[in-house]
Amino acid sequence: MRHVTNVPLRWADMDAYGHVNNMVYLRYLQEARVDMLFVHAHRQGAEGLAGGTVVARHAIDYLAPLTYRQRPLRVETWVRDIRNSTFTLGYELVDVEDGGERQVYAVATTTLVPYDLGSGRPRRVAPTERAVLDGYRDLDGPVPSSDGDAARTDHRAASVAVDPGNAKPFSYPCMVRFDDLDSYGHVNNVRFIEYLQEARIDFAHRYLFDALEAHEGSVVAGLSVDYLAPVPFRTEPLDVRVWVTRIGGSSFDLGYDVRDADTVYARASTTLVAYDVRARRSRTLVPEERAALEGFMADGDGVE
Structure with missing residues (x-):
């Protein structure tokens, strides 16, 4: 199951070419990730994910320019991989038409590390967290070509x-x-x-x-x-x-x-x-x- 977040575009997100700046896409991913892990996963019993996770790696491919509009951008987020002390999320930034046709603006991955803020050290993925993350698995989702697991x-x-x-x-x-x-x-x-x-x-x-x-x-x-x-x-x-x-x-x-x-x-x-x-x-x-x-x-x- 993919988690869906509708992220609004801001006028200040545009660059000198009139497109959403490449850096801002990472902000959209962050907003979607926070919504998935800090809000929805927390409600399902994985409070530790909201308590502390740090980003270890990002990879993103930009597939089409995105210009300003008033309707929000759809960010689909899913879990690609869960290991002992890391997990990897996949994303698509898309528009979906009424007929189901998809315009994909970018695909990305983020590798995250659960983190104990008290000790300042990484920790293992807890069983309750793994169970919640398993509910978001999509092994067939697209990955960016710059992702090391997909294109070594x-x-x-x-x-x-x-x-x-x-x-x-x-x-x-x-x-x-x-x-x-x-x-x-x-x-x-x-x-x-x-x-x-x-x-x-x-x-x-x-x-x-x-x-x-x-x-x-x-x-x-x-x-x-x-x-x-x-x-x-x-x-x-x-x-x-x-x-x-x-x-x-x-x-x-x-x-x-x-x-x-x-x-x-x-x-x-x-x-x-x-x-x-x-x-x-x-x-x-x-x-x-x-x-x-x-x-x-x-x-x-x-x-x-």
Whole structure:
């Protein structure tokens, strides 16, 4: 059985292209997840899931642009996998027409870890929680191509687990804002995606935009991120490093880590598709753009 949450769109969710920003999709997933685990699962006897769960991994593929409208977006959530101390949710963000036809905007997965807030440590999935989660199982649901379980050879999934090697990463100092914190006192998982976006846009402004016409840009087609350590509030900025892991004919992949001198807090990867805003379709990477990207790649590996 899938859990259904109707999530309203906000005017502020739109990006410069007039579409829902890629980061905001993760907020919609969070709203659906909270509704499923903190409200409905709690009512069924799984109070511990509302008491403490932390996100270990996100993966999402963006399949179609979503523009502003007054009716809500349907987010379907189900359980893909339950293990001793983790469980994985699947999602589809869809519109369903009266005849049953589905417009799918994104598919995603989230791996969650039950967490004991008192001890500050992960814990096992309790039997009562497992019984409630079993009621939401859908093993046949779609998964994003960036999900490691579904596509272990996918370049985006692989790039999350590695460092930039001898690539020259771009470094972006990112401040932690007080309102970035969630109810656990840590930076919320969605905020990490915003940090990646800030670093990526700064990178593009410095190295890519001069090679492009005003109507040329790029859109995020897929994202995967592993959360490795919590970030409490801090006054020193985080270092978000960005490097290139693949360059194709009309797309490229970026790797990231979020860190300070002592700790790596998250590793991530995005696939970006070169986009013509005026024509509303993908475009070929221009030579100057490709040359700038190659400057942040290790030994030219991954160039197609």
